[in-house]
Amino acid sequence: MTNTNYTELSKEYWETPLKFKKPPLLAYAGQVEGNPNWNFPSHKHDDLSEIIYICKGEGSFIINNKSYTAKEGDILVYNAGIIHEEYSNPANPLVTFFCGISNLAIDQLKELCIIPYEVEPVIRKNEYSSSIKSFFTQIFEESSLKAAGYEIICQGLLTSSIALIHRLLKQQNITSETEESNTIAHRIKEFIDKNYKKNIKLEDIAEALFINKYYLSHVFKEQMKISPINYLINRRMGEAKNLLVSTELKIGEIARIMGYDNPNYFTLLFKKMTGETPKQFKENHKKKLFYHKNP
Structure with a gap:
């Protein structure tokens, strides 16, 4: 996942274990099967959210007025109300599984939101991609056969898929926080190195870099093992x-x-x-x- 400012998200979300206030229900499951001319014009779902898993191929997606390219192993997540459109690459047609999800409520998020709105909706191929592909394959098979108990099985598979997505987000948040702290600490160091001959105080550094002085001091000491x-x-x-x-x-x-x-x-x-x-x-x-x- 890229270009996500994780610090904008609530601290409670990152520190709270995943909790379903309402468990997800499968509204529909489907498959796109390598049609080079496949596309789905701009639309949204107000009463459900959606997850797409790309098994093969490549496509272009416009999600909330932002363009993305996604390919094999990538996952696309549409919260309810998000406008999106999809286009298969004719030279490398998309093969996907997709699921519509209703009745979803996750603690710290709005109803029918799979992920926080601030997070990028395209999750790149990762260590959990093969597991999610397996879950979606089973969901498609179960919903096609509609054998006894398939609704419960699909609910469990959807819940597991969403749990893995959230696990990944929270793992990436830890990395992102470390990288961001590193960047901030080096900005502080660079400012001090350029201005050490001036009569500067902590407040001057904080004002120049638009950072709270207490946060500035904490991040610098954590990364550099010395106070500013x-x-x-x-x-x-x-x-x-x-x-x-x-x-x-x-x-x-x-x-x-x-x-x-x-x-x-x-x-x-x-x-x-x-x-x-x-x-x-x-x-x-x-x-x-x-x-x-x-x-």
Whole structure:
């Protein structure tokens, strides 16, 4: 699944185990069998939702005014009320199973919603695709034969299919959260690296990046194993060390370059971080450095 901003979804949905307030009932089951000219113009279902499993081939789908291409192993999910249209690729015709679902209510979602509206409706081929294909094959066979008890069997298979879809969504959400946190942490680091010489505070970073300062601090520390402010201080002290041993700048000048208006505070902070005053550090480390002088 792509381009899904999982953080827009309610925390309750991701943290709550899947619970059916109303179990799904099979409204219909069908199959598209490789017709190169098959298409279904724009339509919607207000009283049911729908799942399509692509067994073979490829097709184009317009779902809620957004275009998708889907192929073997992909799953399409239409919540009730979603406008959609479907076109088989003539060069590689679609073979699909599809099911209409009524009576569905899932905790944390609107009635007749299989997935949250914010989630992309095309679920790409994944580790559960073969299981869902097997379920849909059985649903089609059971609904065709209509032997005794087929409704209960189909309900169980539909429930299992939806449960696997939700398992996948929640697994992908964990990955997505990690990736997003990584991205945010690196944006924070990049901002600090560019602006460490300025007199910046946590609030300045949060305002510049449009991130809540508490969330910013939490994400950065989780990913970088250091708080943003301590990273800022370390960054300044590292550059200060470099200036102390490679230039003849006075300590007060170096303090100002590093964003500190008060040289005494800079000295105290430097000693706290390094165990030496700036003067001691300069003297001790200059003894160990040898520069090559060009003739």
